[in-house]
Amino acid sequence: MILVFGKTGQVARELALHNNVICLGRDQADLSDPEACAKAIRDHAPQAVINAAAYTAVDKAEEEEALATVINGAAPGAMAVACAQMEIPFVHISTDYVFAGTGETPWQPGDPVAPANAYGRSKRAGEEAVMAAGATYAILRTSWVVSAHGHNFVKTMLRLGAERDRLTIVGDQIGAPTPARGIAAACLDMAHQLIADPAKSGIYHLQGAPFVSWAKVATEIFVEAGLPCEVVEIPTSAYPTPTSRPLNSRLDCSLLETVFDIKRPDWQAGLRDILKELGEIA
Secondary structure, three states, X not given: OEEEEOOOOHHHHHHOOOOOEEEEXXXXXXXXXXXXXXXXXXXXXXXEEEEOOOOOOOOHHHOOHXXXXXXXXXXXXXXXXXXXXXXOOEEEEEEHHHOOOOOOOOEOOOOOOOXXXXXXXXXXHHHHHHHHOOOOEEEEEEOOEXXXXXXXXXXXXXXXXXXXXXXXXXXXXXXXXXXXXXXXXXXXXXXXXXXXXXXXXXXXXXXXXXXXXXXXXXXXXXXHHOOOOEEEEEOHHHOOOOOOOXXXXXXXXXXXXXXXXXXXXEHHHHHXXXXXXXOOOO
């Protein structure tokens, strides 16, 4: 049995569709109480643990950095310690926000980190805690998660695209949408491979392919969904937010393919699957 922290999030909902998986919601394991998370692992005695829960409100984290750091930092650390004590693997989902977000070169797992905001700092704290715990682990950094569930760019664009005939979308932030279904499958595959080969422990990247801007993603959504909404590209500077967003969210995923034989998912195919699930296309 694989124990998953998270129940309503995008990746957790995809993980819940698999056999032999138990997903814990906030009522069963509150990440603001790290010791309760460690106890849940000891009580369930799983074969492996996947942490698919997090504090993800990027802007709000600027005001609640202490809480974000407990949820994104201390809780994964406590989970990893419990996994180390039980000698089971721990898979933890992280983010490209641990990097500076500058330049144009895809970030490699071993590149220097330099988070530019509170959310990024809290996620980096989690990475450090996991690595220090002594467990068999995989940290999987990803970006721009999309699915048919929860709040994400695809669902926002579908709503706005149906209401308006013209939208201004940021065109200078480059990365790629990553289907939650692909992340869930990768996490399960990695957990099972780590059971067999703990030497695969480390930090890895998973991101959709190919690289693209938010504006181009929006255009693809409208074309696929048949919405006659025009996309006008604007720079990030024209769309101020409480905290800075990375201009470069490109992730180098080659190590994941080399070690685990997991390839980057095609985000356009993933988008079509999401639109079918939402009933937007046949």
